[in-house]
Amino acid sequence: MYGWHRKILVVDLTSGTFQEEALPGEVAHTWLGGRGLGTYWLYHHLEQGIDPLGADNHLVFAAGPLAGTRAPASGRVSASTKSPLTGTVFDSNAGGAFGVRLKSCGYEALVVTGRSASPVYLKVSPGTVSLEPAEALWGQDTRAAHRHLAGAGGPGSSVVCIGPAGENLVRFASVAVDGRRSLGRGGLGAVMGAKGLKGIVARGNMPTAIADPEGAGFVCYEMEKVLKANPVTSQALPEFGTAVLVNLLNQAGAWPAGNFRQSSFSGAEAISGEALAGSLMEKRFACYRCPIGCGRLTRTSRDRGEGPEYESIWALGANLGVEDLQVIAEANYLCNRLGLDTISTGGTLACAAELGLEADFGRPGVLLDLIEKIAFRRGVGDELAEGSRRLAEKYGRPELAMQVKGLELPAYDPRGLKGQGLAYATSNRGGCHLRANMLGPEILGTPKRVNRFAWAGKAGLVIVMQHTSAVLDSLVMCKFTSFALGDEHYARLLTRVTGEEYRPQDLQVIGERVWNLERLFNLREGFARADDTLPPRLTSTPVSDGPGRGQIVELEPMLGEYYRFREWDEHGRPTPAKLARLGLTEVGSGGDAV
């Protein structure tokens, strides 16, 4: 079968056994891979109400049909599970090369179930799978564990691993990928920790069969040319990295600070992408087959490492009142080493500060000390390790947690980008900018400029972006390619690689199907309209100054419009007619069809 290997590797850590399951062609065509395949698997294999940190949870690592081809930025991996932070279905997506290495072992996906009695790591190669003891690695940070596992895997291997935060079941623990990238959000690291799985090493040499090698090669060539000609993907991102956005959002008065009490930060220039390029930057790096190269390797006087990215600069900087780039970079390195999601770490610390627990993050050592306490659940760190929602509820002030469905919000104040507010509220994995990023239409003017302070008419744009994100996460390709490429490129390449006809509009339907199945999963878990919401600060406290002065997010009318456009009922449930059109009727009624 072109594009896809027909096998899924299922590892049961409780019994220490492996089995290969067939991937039916119809499932592959319908769900593509990555996030789509992960959602499909979880919907059909997880019982309602299981404990995300229990043996019953599954963790699905999945590549996509384009992995192993010449497609740009296609080495990524998607990982799906039921999140211990949100309780929703949750996929996280990371650069590096794990996706393509897993695929070159002959598997579209690797599913981890059960729980090992003692720490282990998993070694995968074509025809050989083994569980290896990892007692000696338990307690090691991600740098040390990566070195060890990469050594065990040999040249050409790829590694995912957790640090102490995952081992200690911090609800927002991340998974390090190839030592430089992270499956950051949603606590996938804690799921691995709960299973006693320190890491996975994959190394293989099985090629991806391509239906039309010449045609696919030409489309890839064309895509690379477009990426190299576009000023965003050939200049802004390579030169300044993701942090190029700091000044843009700050000037627009949509850069939150101090747990969203302010909408701009006076120290923004000092911690911007421009400042980073002129101070700590050592060199750029790129993920597997990526012509963009937005990664940064940086150095402070005491440490060096990857990043900080735009979101981390905000979460560990502006949101905590820190305007020293060196402090932010070292906090970011430490989060990466310990295996912590930087956005949730910063969001939880900002919440703690407003609760009066901790405040003086700018004082030398305070921030680093707190990050360590979280990862090892020491002292106050044990409470912080539960995330901002549980922390604020414990102290009787739930409104001070800036989160949606338990996931801490990222670096866009939705009072200055109203559509982003709707995107946060309706995101199936909680407060996140990667399900639909409204920066394009609301500030940059792509694909068209809309009034960022208006609420009417935003639902349609958010929905299209949610579908596009779901498709890219299922393909599995980097979203940054979409700054230069469109559905037409992805559909043509997918057709040439798989031999199946995909039109751009077919991709939108696939995205919509993934979105609705995620919704069905969450509804089954008890989520409802009341969970499609925002912290009250954003819906009832007007911005105090700057361009957005006086603005709030008018969520309710936007949500009504959104449900109507989605053909969901007033409770946010997909209508039978919608499910029928998406081929989800059997699934929606508890059945088992594709």
Added chain:
Amino acid sequence: MKLNINLFATLRKFAPPAARNGEFTLEVPKGVTIRELLRLCHLPEQSVTVVMVNGMVAPLGAPIEDEAQISIFPPLAGG
């Protein structure tokens, strides 16, 4: 009239030598539009994607008022 101008990212190379972090003031004729301002700053129009006047995105034909804060950005994205 006097404008406070901020250039960002790849546009900073177009800033005058006295500029600090891409920021400088400029005397311009009253009622100048953004398009005319770009010409006065020697900024190629195609290298500019967003111009904000006091934090609000403004079209190229918009006239500028005295003492406005102008922020000029090249094509960019991220997340």
